[in-house]
Amino acid sequence: MRKIVAIGVVTLIIVSTAIAGIVWLSMNENLPDDPDGPLDVVYNEAPMLKELVDNGTLPPVKERLPSNPMLIEPNDEIGVYGGTWNMGLSGFSQTQILRQYIGYENLLRWDPTWNRIIPNIAQSYDVNEDSTEFIFHLREGLKWSDGINFTADDIIFCYEAEILNTNLSSPLSDALQVNGIPAVIEKIDNATIKFSFAGSYGLFPLVLAQGSTDDLTNRPMHYLKQFHIDYNPDGIDDLVEEYQQDNWVDLWNYVKNWNRNPDIPSIYAWTLTDWYWGENVNLTHLILERNPYYWKIDTEYNQLPYIDYINYTMYSSPTELRLAMLNGSIDMQHQGVNIASYYSEFVANMSVGDYELYHTLNTRDNAFTIQLNLVHENPILRSVFSNKTFRIALSYAINRTDIIQQIYGEDLELKQPAPRIGSLYYRNKLANQYTDFNMTLANELLDLAGYDDRDVDDYRLTPTGQRINFTISVTEGVTGNYYKVATLLAEYWLDLGIIVNVEALNSWPMTQLVRANGHDAIVVAGAEGYTAMLLEPGNYMPISEYSSYWAIPWAYWYANNSLGEEPPLFIKEQCQLYDQLKASSTSAERVSLMNQILAIAEDEFYIMGVCLSVDGYMLVKTNFHNVPNFMPKSTVYPTPAPTNPCQYYIEPLNSSTTALTVIIAHISFEDVHPANSIVSGNWILTKDQ
Numbered sequence: 001m002r003k004i005v006a007i008g009v010v011t012l013i014i015v016s017t018a019i020a021g022i023v024w025l026s027m028n029e030n031l032p033d034d035p036d037g038p039l040d041v042v043y044n045e046a047p048m049l050k051e052l053v054d055n056g057t058l059p060p061v062k063e064r065l066p067s068n069p070m071l072i073e074p075n076d077e078i079g080v081y082g083g084t085w086n087m088g089l090s091g092f093s094q095t096q097i098l099r100q101y102i103g104y105e106n107l108l109r110w111d112p113t114w115n116r117i118i119p120n121i122a123q124s125y126d127v128n129e130d131s132t133e134f135i136f137h138l139r140e141g142l143k144w145s146d147g148i149n150f151t152a153d154d155i156i157f158c159y160e161a162e163i164l165n166t167n168l169s170s171p172l173s174d175a176l177q178v179n180g181i182p183a184v185i186e187k188i189d190n191a192t193i194k195f196s197f198a199g200s201y202g203l204f205p206l207v208l209a210q211g212s213t214d215d216l217t218n219r220p221m222h223y224l225k226q227f228h229i230d231y232n233p234d235g236i237d238d239l240v241e242e243y244q245q246d247n248w249v250d251l252w253n254y255v256k257n258w259n260r261n262p263d264i265p266s267i268y269a270w271t272l273t274d275w276y277w278g279e280n281v282n283l284t285h286l287i288l289e290r291n292p293y294y295w296k297i298d299t300e301y302n303q304l305p306y307i308d309y310i311n312y313t314m315y316s317s318p319t320e321l322r323l324a325m326l327n328g329s330i331d332m333q334h335q336g337v338n339i340a341s342y343y344s345e346f347v348a349n350m351s352v353g354d355y356e357l358y359h360t361l362n363t364r365d366n367a368f369t370i371q372l373n374l375v376h377e378n379p380i381l382r383s384v385f386s387n388k389t390f391r392i393a394l395s396y397a398i399n400r401t402d403i404i405q406q407i408y409g410e411d412l413e414l415k416q417p418a419p420r421i422g423s424l425y426y427r428n429k430l431a432n433q434y435t436d437f438n439m440t441l442a443n444e445l446l447d448l449a450g451y452d453d454r455d456v457d458d459y460r461l462t463p464t465g466q467r468i469n470f471t472i473s474v475t476e477g478v479t480g481n482y483y484k485v486a487t488l489l490a491e492y493w494l495d496l497g498i499i500v501n502v503e504a505l506n507s508w509p510m511t512q513l514v515r516a517n518g519h520d521a522i523v524v525a526g527a528e529g530y531t532a533m534l535l536e537p538g539n540y541m542p543i544s545e546y547s548s549y550w551a552i553p554w555a556y557w558y559a560n561n562s563l564g565e566e567p568p569l570f571i572k573e574q575c576q577l578y579d580q581l582k583a584s585s586t587s588a589e590r591v592s593l594m595n596q597i598l599a600i601a602e603d604e605f606y607i608m609g610v611c612l613s614v615d616g617y618m619l620v621k622t623n624f625h626n627v628p629n630f631m632p633k634s635t636v637y638p639t640p641a642p643t644n645p646c647q648y649y650i651e652p653l654n655s656s657t658t659a660l661t662v663i664i665a666h667i668s669f670e671d672v673h674p675a676n677s678i679v680s681g682n683w684i685l686t687k688d689q
Helices: 047-054 092-101 152-163 204-209 221-227 236-242 248-255 318-326 339-348 379-385 388-396 400-407 428-432 439-448 481-494 507-515 552-558 569-583 587-604
Strands: 002-007 010-015 023-029 084-089 108-110 116-119 122-127 133-138 184-189 192-196 270-277 283-290 309-314 355-362 369-372 469-474 499-504 521-524 616-621 630-633 677-680 683-686
Touching (some): 084 318, 108 204, 116 122, 116 204, 152 184, 152 192, 152 221, 221 236, 221 248, 236 248, 339 355, 339 616, 379 388, 388 439, 400 481, 428 587, 481 521, 569 587
Parallel strands (some): 023 116, 084 309, 469 499, 469 521
Antiparallel strands (some): 002 010, 010 023, 108 116, 122 133, 184 192, 270 283, 355 616, 677 683
16 A cells, blocks of 8 residues: 655655565655746755855856755754854774764665655665565766766766775675675666665665665765776876875775765765864864755755854863863764763753753663673583573573662663564563573572582583683773673672683774684673664574674574584574565565564573663754754664754854744644654654664
8 A cells, every 4th residue: 555645845655565663665756847846946055155156166056956856854943054063082983973973875764763764865766576676766966075976877886896896895795695696786877776686685775774884875986986906007006105005905995985085075964174183193173064065955945954064073082072072062962972871970061061961762682792602612612602501590690680780870671682672573581581680590500401510619510520611702991881791790600600701802803803703702782672683683693793793603604604604403494584584575574584583592592681771862052953852872773864964053152043943744643654653752663663
């Protein structure tokens, strides 16, 4: 069944075949020159751009926009142009944060409420009956920030020059292959592109909407081809030398990054213009400026973004960044500082800092997941860890209430890793089994599991006479919460007669250790707990080296990696079910298949958890507007990008300017939001999520 809903000049076609919890949308927008749409539209632009148009250095706004610009309905009201958005970073590695505020322009994207996948760079798309072919219709006339047209050639260039190039991308992402066979991408015309897969791929739109898949739309061919050896074999050595890189691969990896290279054109609302370096070559500021060719407008035909500049100040530490937030130097931000850890301090300082705190819902399935290596290279530890009764005993020996009080100082729900309540995939047993603290039962279970023998020091022994002795690795310093949890686990399990060591590693050494399957156990954050878990169910089956730390060789096997090890039958069954899920084109099928996967995980009890993840907060200055006061906190979403930062605006200080209120078409709530919606303030979360 289809239903057409008119909102301003946008027509949304809601298709009933949806990913669980997600209504699939195809967008049919009335073009400004369409006889059925508004005629002779006059677009407005920022004063700083109008000056450039008037002096002849920039084309008129109508020539800079695509024929069908994307219409954005402001969260609260029409904004005003101008101002500088001040944010902060406490380390160069945090520049990835820019992607979540600025760099989310995929073919498809999440809507602000995280209920739907909607068109974006692609104004519409078509899918064949078996979900093996996807045709995307791009916005004609959409331009890069230097005024060059964005076309299907740019997407194909990224795919062929980088994604399929083993020097630049290895191995090929699962996002662009089915059954180990890469997608075929074809240009139909400049504004139409076709993706073909070797098998059904019903999850592909969901994959395209996640925050980490914008590379396809972020590689301007006209600029980047000069830096690729296949496109510029004669001139590449000179460029390597000019940019002071070791080889062309390093050169490519530098110039392609819009958050490091101010020369690369982008399609984002703001583009990097300057790096400012202080003494000792320390980075002090990143400055971004509005993109004059940005291709989105508000409901009164004002070209977005409203804000002129973004200034990222580089602080020497998270502490210094926190002080800057408290004193009002930051306009709007939630990363860089865990506000929840300093909540009382932030609340006490709200009037001085002139800010408010908005709620962010942590979407992870657990605050801390405890993963033993069930496929350990050491046969003794493999035998111990793969014993389900052993794992159940350890879970009963975790004093979760004690951990929660020591880490958070409040009461939280004790939980195992599981889809969250409200999700179609929630399973009460999976979430709550073995969470009681019961040392007597834990000891009894270890005896039953075959570890009843002890040495003279009362340490438990394996059937072959060795002490049970292993190490928990974490990727934090000794003051971090993961390290605290690991040390508490070591104390609890020592009372069982088990020796546990704790080590803190930097991120890269930990990655190397895990990929080589050299770890004993780790404590890490949970995974996605709502619908996005369909993309990465690594806590419930061994699907990826980036999440299934409890069974890396089995994850390699699933990925056809030569390092893989054939898993037991119940794992193979999960893999077969997940292959069917990825291919499925209906919600009902996906729900059924995912629940079968979860039933096996529930029975096998692969990993342990502690409690639900703590929600967070976003700092928003009182003169910073159009920010939803509640949103998910997720990298898949990715917070806050789907809420359209391009429509945020800064109220001028000491100004009598009054922003005009958006006139919203009268529409039925049920027409736009499914009947199973939960409304929280100005936020709608479907129960399917």
